[in-house]
Amino acid sequence: MIDQATIERIIDAANISDVVSEFVTLKKRGVNQLGLCPFHNEKTPSFTVSPAKGIFKCFGCGKGGNAVNFIMELEQLSYPDALRWLAKKFHIEIEEKEESQQEKALKDERESMMIVSAFAQKYFSRFLLKENEGRTIGLSYIRERGIRDDMITKFELGYCPDGKDTFTQAAQREGYKMEFLEKTGLTIRRDDWIRDRFGGRVIFPVHNVAGRVIAFGGRTLTNDKKVAKYLNSPESEIYHKGRTLYGIYQAKRQMTNQDKCYLVEGYTDVLSFHMAGIENVVASSGTSLTIDQIRLIRRFTPNITIVYDGDDAGIKASLRGIDMVLEEGINVKVLPLPRGEDPDTFARSMSASQLAEYIKANETDFIKFKTQLLMGTVENDPVSKARLINDIVRSISVIPDNITRTVYIKECSRLMDVQEEILYTEIRKIQNKQSEDQTRKDIQALQIQAAKPKEQPVAKKSVNPFETEEREILRLLMKYFHQEVFEIMDEETQQTHIYTVGVYVLSELQNDGLVSVNPVVRAMIEAMEENIDNKEFDPIKYFAQHPDMEISQYASNLIAEKYIESKRWSKSGAFIETESELLYALVPKLIQEYKLKNVKVLLRKIEHEINEANKNNDTEKLMECMTQFQNLKKVMKALSEQLGFRTIS
Secondary structure (H helix, E strand, O other): OOOHHHHHHHHHHOOHHHHHOOOOOOEEEOOEEEEOOOOOOOOOOOEEEEOOOOEEEEOOOOOEEOHHHHHHHHHOOOHHHHHHHHHHHOOOOOOOOOOOHHHHHHOOHHHHHHHHHHHHHHHHHHHHHHOHHHHHHHHHHHHHOOOOHHHHHHOOOEEEOOOOOHHHHHHHHOOOOHHHHHHOOOEEEEOOEEEEOOOOEEEEEEEOOOOOEEEEEEEEOOOOOOOOOEEEOOOOOOOOHHHOOEOHHHHHHHHHHHOOEEEEOOHHHHHHHHHOOOOOEEEOOOOOOOHHHHHHHHOOOOEEEEOOOOOHHHHHHHHHHHHHHHHOOOEEEEOOOOOOOOHHHHHHOOOHHHHHHHHHHHOEEHHHHHHHHHHHHHOOOHHHHHHHHHHHHHHHHOOOOHHHHHHHHHHHHHHHOOOHHHHHHHHHHHHHHHHHHHHHHHHHHHHHHHHOOOOOOOOOOOOOOOHHHHHHHHHHHHHHOOOEEEEEEOOOOOOEEEEEHHHHHHHHHHHOOOOOOOHHHHHHHHHHHHOOOOOOOOHHHHHHOOOOHHHHHHHHHHHHOOOOOOHHHOOOOOOOOOOHHHHHHHHHHHHHHHHHHHHHHHHHHHHHHHHHHHHOOOHHHHHHHHHHHHHHHHHHHHHHHHHOOOOOO
């Protein structure tokens, strides 16, 4: 358990901008910061960070909260584990009591797999550097490849001992369950047969964006052609190959600083670039580039340079990736390597300055790359040249930004000696065809759906009819809880008392027994009631940093929303008072509106009861309902007269 004092230290130290910028490129917009939301796919930034309030809010998907909520949501961590993550980042020491076996068992499956993976990484790294087999076999190979010791430490390289189940036995002795050794893919079990997946291999741990180990790549040291050269962890709850990039944790800061990402294929490609001083590099780990990987890069930079092997397979991989990258609105360049070279060998064959010079001289946009690659073979063949132009036009057509697309059309026109209008015509044809194909698919999907047997309707979630009023009441309470606004005279003593917004609102709600159907709203009101006399109580800080994620997100959403002045407060050319100056009028009318809404809901309910009583000839019930109805009508009339106009539409 983490004690409350330590929790407060962590929350106070956890600067929201520092936390979010670990995962998202933020740009200053006034007092706030703006970036692409990491929780949903978007091309126009709607993700806002408020350093002053200590919150984030996405106006696209609706997620919001504090630094702890951000880490919980992004890394799928529990509240205590998100606190531990932040404590590590901000160098805050946590003293905890040792977990009991029962507490360990209660950890969810995902976290258990993370813990097993972290143990495996430490075991493999220690074995590489401390054990005789690791040093003589694994470390010797690594150094033969020219990988420096600082890279071994930086990327946490390791070695899994050669043997049937040496690692598995060691893990079990330390109390790690076979269930999670299997689920992470570290151990393979078939009935009574058990074996280490990575036995006798050099280990490349795969980290997620937060730096936690989620998988492994193992390189065999045998020359046996029947043995796979590289072996990777299988897909699991914590590892999805198509959503992961090797080296992203080590590269993300430089990707943001340099505003560029170099994309290579393999583990050693990444290491060699780092040794050459180029740290903004990630690898697709031998897999075909995926949309999720491209979007992961886009969180840190909109510029990618593809650097694949200088053979036919590498060139084809580059060509495959170009259209996918362009379609996501990212600027793409290609760095062609000499025939037979790969990023690893090429980077190690020259000095850091020579590599930088080569990149500067040879990095090219995709049109020039395709043109240079294919033009030599089609120069005297009109049909082949037309095929090449169509290929380039197809790539240009997927670019979502009109300005970028126009620039590339001009470049293609110049290089291929084709009129721009012809290129525009071809692009329109392609886009029309794509639109028709999509429409056809949508119609087919609807037809298939219509042919399916109808399912039972899902019960609708209960709706809070007072959501608008309650949100506005809470927002004002959070902002002005301690502000003294109301002068009220005691009729008996004739003395004037000054009341805060908090005292006024909460007493009005209590006097009329108004209780929200929303449990989050109820919890927030109860907390305010408990702190009504506490001058140190800061509602914004208290609720935005609340351990209950629903409460902190609800509160963060409230204080992130821009206050929109009601039309009655502003007239063309007239002086506009601030919200704070209008509290004396705004708060009472808001409470009256809330009461009026409650009365209207009760009236609808009684109208229904009157109809039921009529149907059932229940005279006694009918008279009772009619009396209640008339009384509520009087209350509604009085409230309406007091209001005169609406505060919230």
